[in-house]
Amino acid sequence: MQTSPNLLRVMLHSIRDAVVTTDASARIQLLNRAAEELTGWRSDDAAGLPIEFVLDLHASGADRALLNPAYAVLREGNRIHHSSHPGQTNLIAKSGRRIPVDLTADPVFDSEAKMEGCVLVFHDLTEALQLASRLAYQAQHDPLTGLPNRILLVDRMEQSARLADRNNELMAVMFVDLDLFSEVKASLGQDLADDLLKEAAARLTAALRESDTVCRLGRDEFVILLPGVKSLGQVEAVADKILQEIAKPCLLGEHTIETSCSLGISIYPHDATDTGTLMRLADQAMAYAKKSGRNRYVFASADSARITLIPIVPSYNE
Numbered sequence: 001m002q003t004s005p006n007l008l009r010v011m012l013h014s015i016r017d018a019v020v021t022t023d024a025s026a027r028i029q030l031l032n033r034a035a036e037e038l039t040g041w042r043s044d045d046a047a048g049l050p051i052e053f054v055l056d057l058h059a060s061g062a063d064r065a066l067l068n069p070a071y072a073v074l075r076e077g078n079r080i081h082h083s084s085h086p087g088q089t090n091l092i093a094k095s096g097r098r099i100p101v102d103l104t105a106d107p108v109f110d111s112e113a114k115m116e117g118c119v120l121v122f123h124d125l126t127e128a129l130q131l132a133s134r135l136a137y138q139a140q141h142d143p144l145t146g147l148p149n150r151i152l153l154v155d156r157m158e159q160s161a162r163l164a165d166r167n168n169e170l171m172a173v174m175f176v177d178l179d180l181f182s183e184v185k186a187s188l189g190q191d192l193a194d195d196l197l198k199e200a201a202a203r204l205t206a207a208l209r210e211s212d213t214v215c216r217l218g219r220d221e222f223v224i225l226l227p228g229v230k231s232l233g234q235v236e237a238v239a240d241k242i243l244q245e246i247a248k249p250c251l252l253g254e255h256t257i258e259t260s261c262s263l264g265i266s267i268y269p270h271d272a273t274d275t276g277t278l279m280r281l282a283d284q285a286m287a288y289a290k291k292s293g294r295n296r297y298v299f300a301s302a303d304s305a306r307i308t309l310i311p312i313v314p315s316y317n318e
Contacts, residue, residue: 020120026051026070040094056092069105070118080105100125142216144194145201153215153223157275160227161268170229171268173278175286179260179294181220195252203245239263239297262289263297271300
């Protein structure tokens, strides 16, 4: 029993994926409803046009058009999956909009195994790529502050270490801990404590270069990565600036909060050459800074240990 042409047309239009059929010369025969919506072409208007007029394909980020896979299918008689790496192939719609697509092209044979055309099936990857991008961002960033988390920090540390080796430079790792954060949280509550963390994150970011990285490890602990360092004096200048910025009064709702921070600093490759040791040494130096009176920075190395104190007493005013 043969399927009627009308039934086939209804089936094509009910498919959610976009479908385009061509004859043996790669000229359009039919676009289903999904293909019309994606390309901006009506099936009747597109009928008889060369496939590349309607399916204008480009590599992602490139202006040069790709050879439409229908031609290779009609020449070789084999299926082609044109986008094995999602997002690499863009369809240029009639409106000029670039749409990332995943596309498969198959040959169509008649009852005598003679090639009579090609069918192309494709779908819009925009939402899938946006979701993948959001998930990747969430996996690498702190949800409260939007800062990079430990995963992204370690990756950037490894890249910066390679750059330091190549350019004969230093790299600094700073552990930053807000002083008396627990007392602020206990007195004013979790919401204001979170606001204080977000304000601290903004101040740390503003105090640094674009090439630097501020990461939140959790609670009130931050890590700063300074790549391309020329001298310890440059690191000290940044540490001084951070102490000053964090010590500025912070107005949160009806409360003015005055706090400070303690910093521990390790230097690549002077103190260590692996990320784990660098972070551990900076953490230990930060703990020593806290025990020494807070509101100061301490270098991890004994031969470069320096303590700087700014005479501001950490406090909070209700």
